[in-house]
Amino acid sequence: MERHEPHSCNNAAEGRELRGCKEEELGEICLANDLARFRGSQVFRWVQERAVRTWAEMTNIREADRKLLSAALALQPLELRREQRSQDGTRKYLFGLADGESIECVLMDYERRRARNRQTVCVSTQVGCPVGCAFCATGLGGFRRNLTAGEITGQVLELTRLLRREDEGFQVTNVVFMGMGEPFLNYEAVLKAIEILNSPQGQNIGMRRMTISTSGVVPGIRRLARDNAQVGLAVSLHAGTDVMRDVLVPMNRRYPLAELLGACREYSETSGRRVTFEVALTEKTANKQEASAVAKLLRGMLAHVNLIPVNPVAETGMKRPTEERITEFAGVLTKAGIPVSVREERGTDIEAACGQLRRRYGE
Numbered sequence: 001m002e003r004h005e006p007h008s009c010n011n012a013a014e015g016r017e018l019r020g021c022k023e024e025e026l027g028e029i030c031l032a033n034d035l036a037r038f039r040g041s042q043v044f045r046w047v048q049e050r051a052v053r054t055w056a057e058m059t060n061i062r063e064a065d066r067k068l069l070s071a072a073l074a075l076q077p078l079e080l081r082r083e084q085r086s087q088d089g090t091r092k093y094l095f096g097l098a099d100g101e102s103i104e105c106v107l108m109d110y111e112r113r114r115a116r117n118r119q120t121v122c123v124s125t126q127v128g129c130p131v132g133c134a135f136c137a138t139g140l141g142g143f144r145r146n147l148t149a150g151e152i153t154g155q156v157l158e159l160t161r162l163l164r165r166e167d168e169g170f171q172v173t174n175v176v177f178m179g180m181g182e183p184f185l186n187y188e189a190v191l192k193a194i195e196i197l198n199s200p201q202g203q204n205i206g207m208r209r210m211t212i213s214t215s216g217v218v219p220g221i222r223r224l225a226r227d228n229a230q231v232g233l234a235v236s237l238h239a240g241t242d243v244m245r246d247v248l249v250p251m252n253r254r255y256p257l258a259e260l261l262g263a264c265r266e267y268s269e270t271s272g273r274r275v276t277f278e279v280a281l282t283e284k285t286a287n288k289q290e291a292s293a294v295a296k297l298l299r300g301m302l303a304h305v306n307l308i309p310v311n312p313v314a315e316t317g318m319k320r321p322t323e324e325r326i327t328e329f330a331g332v333l334t335k336a337g338i339p340v341s342v343r344e345e346r347g348t349d350i351e352a353a354c355g356q357l358r359r360r361y362g363e
């Protein structure tokens with residue numbers, strides 16, 4: 001396994017994190033240090049486009065200027081702790097943070113998507129998660145802290161750097177905020193990371209190619225509709241009734257289905273985009289009754305349902321349903337006029353379900 005040197009950056013600054021700064025912010029910091037504004041743009045390109053991990057790599061910036069800036073800006077690369085490669089091409093990474101915490105990040109289905117020029121990365125937004133969904137290994141470990149904008153962009157940058165070693169032209173094209181954590185409980189950092197990743201001077205990832213996946217934080221959905229409705233929205237629905245969803249997604253007790261669907265309609269109307277509703281299917285939930293409840297809830301909405309047969313997680317004891325049950329569930333939705341797809345299970349051989357690798361490593 002390939003390994004990065006832990007924290008091989010050449011500065012010990014405790015200042016603002018470089019990877020979480022927008023280009024204009026870096027320009028301001030340069031001006032405040034009596035440097036030309038364009039130096040900020042140069043630094044931004046090195047960090048966000050070239051994905052450098054040290055100041056020394058920024059070869060078109062004078063050493064004296066690098067020293068000055070490194071006193072104000074902390075460049076803290078993530079430390080690669082584990083990499084797992086699935087037979088289906090999915091790669092899962094465990095990265096260490098400066099304070100010793102660790103997070104997961106997944107490059108989805110690398111080989112197949114490479115052929116289609118599409119590279120999707122699933123990033124984390126928190127260390128652990130306070131939501132506690134029934135089928136999720138991340139929730140089992142509890143919540144540690146929010147990630148900073150730089151730690152979020154950092155996952156895309158580290159992956160880009162790693163993959164460019166084997167494919168010079170590697171470029172992340174899509175980002176899903178679907179890893180560890182609830183993105184809307186870390187709203188500012190997530191939206192800032194999105195803006196940075198969208199910058200044409202950096203990774204240049206289209207707004208419409210980034211998707212936030214939420215467990216149903218209604219104020220976050222409403223805020224996204226107001227602030228940046230170009231960003232895609234996915235909702236972990238998992239059940240069509242409050243009774244069932246209360247159990248599977250505890251966030252439902254705070255924001256029940258009627259409120260959640262109201263906010264989703266608001267987002268759809270503002271953005272003109274359909275909302276993706278994720279429905280995890282377990283042996284217990286993959287039945288006609290549940291399918292009808294979901295169909296009733298979403299009928300007439302600008303929606304798409306993504307059925308996800310669960311990856312088995314030993315700690316939750318949940319099991320994958322049979323193929324017949326999955327087909328039957330999809331059939332009920334199709335009959336109700338709701339577009340539906342079944343997400344192929346990826347990376348089961350490498351514990352690709354959110355939070356599994358971190359738990360294993362922790363143990």
Ligand code: SF4
Nearest residue numbers: 129132133136139181
């Ligand atoms: S599924 Fe997402 S929101 Fe739910 S506990 Fe896991 S990480 Fe948190």
